[in-house]
Amino acid sequence: MNRSHVLASPPDNRTKYARTRTRILDAAAYVLSRQGYAGTRLSDVAGRAEIQTPAIYYYFASRDELIEEVMACGLADMRENLKSTLAALPPDTSAIDRILVAAETHLRHELEISDYTTASIRNHGQIPERLRIRADQEGDSYGAIWRQLFDDAARTGSLRTDVDPRISQMLVMGALNWAAEWWDPARTSLDGIVLAAQSLIRSALSTADHDVDAPPPAD
Template sequence: MARKTEVQDAETAGSKSARTRKRLLDAAAVVLARRGYAGTRLSDIAEEAHVQAPAIYYYYPSREDLIEEVMHVGAAAMYSHLRDAMDALPPGAPPHTRIAAAVEAHLRNELELSDYARAIIRNGNQLPEVVGKRARAQITAYNDIWRGLIADLAEAGQLRDGLDASVARMLVLGALNWAAEWFDPERGSLEEAISTAQSMVLYALRP
């Protein structure tokens, strides 16, 4: 049986390793959001994480393995954030209220809360198949929530006649994603951006 100090040493080492892995993931998310997939170098990630670049290989065999993990973790977190926002609404909340909440959840996560969300939004379409496979499964689940929101709006008779629900969903998400490129908190508040987006999205979708 291992002595108590040996167990504690093992637990401390494991905890330190987990913290370092998280620091590397967080740093990679920052660099990916800033520089994009093609411009992300391990040396930049190491500098952001305050580690020596060769140390990264202790945790991840390659640049692609690290980026793949970031994208998977980020996409899963985006899905959970939106799901939690929907679950926090009162039971029976009308479709337009749910869509307004989804708009806020998306923009707040993208622009305020998560470098991972920005990394996903800016790089999701740039990744090789093997790097983006797990993330795309989570992104599909995320899109399915939006698909359901617009379907509910249509079922309630509140979707504008002549709109293709699939096209409408992609246009809404495309517009929300683009906010990562232009939003500047020094030129306008996030609350104003969210309120404006909610108004425009609902005006465009409803009769």
């Protein structure tokens, strides 16, 4: 399982400085995603990055600056991944199916692909407000994609008329984010989580019959 930050991974021709900085960020994302803001120590980050702890200060002025970068990168990466996944769907993909693909993309990125995204989601409420400014900006951009998905579903008649698009969007995103707190891969497969989430979303929101075919899988 590769849970490093896709956008931060450097090509071979990048400088040693950039490669080491990325290694520190990857290590910090791993530690932060598992130990939380309060439990993240620079010594743990340094150990995973295989450098001496004082060397971190050559790349980041403080522990908080490092954590702020991880948080912002996680949500930026998630946004770009969702944009590219939706762009690759066939043009005739229904509005509801686009929402279901977005749900799968969110869950897989959050739980399997990126430590950065897991760290961002799990620690948003733990970090000081001053460290949330960049992350909140990225989160707003990510949320705008979801708002468009739900607006499109309402506009095309794919969304039930007795549900509010904005409330439904926030409830769905909140449930998807919460999976990072309770999911245990030893008990339930990620595929099972994805299918359950898609079934619940379709049953709750779609005007179509519940026995229609599943949406195309996210890349």
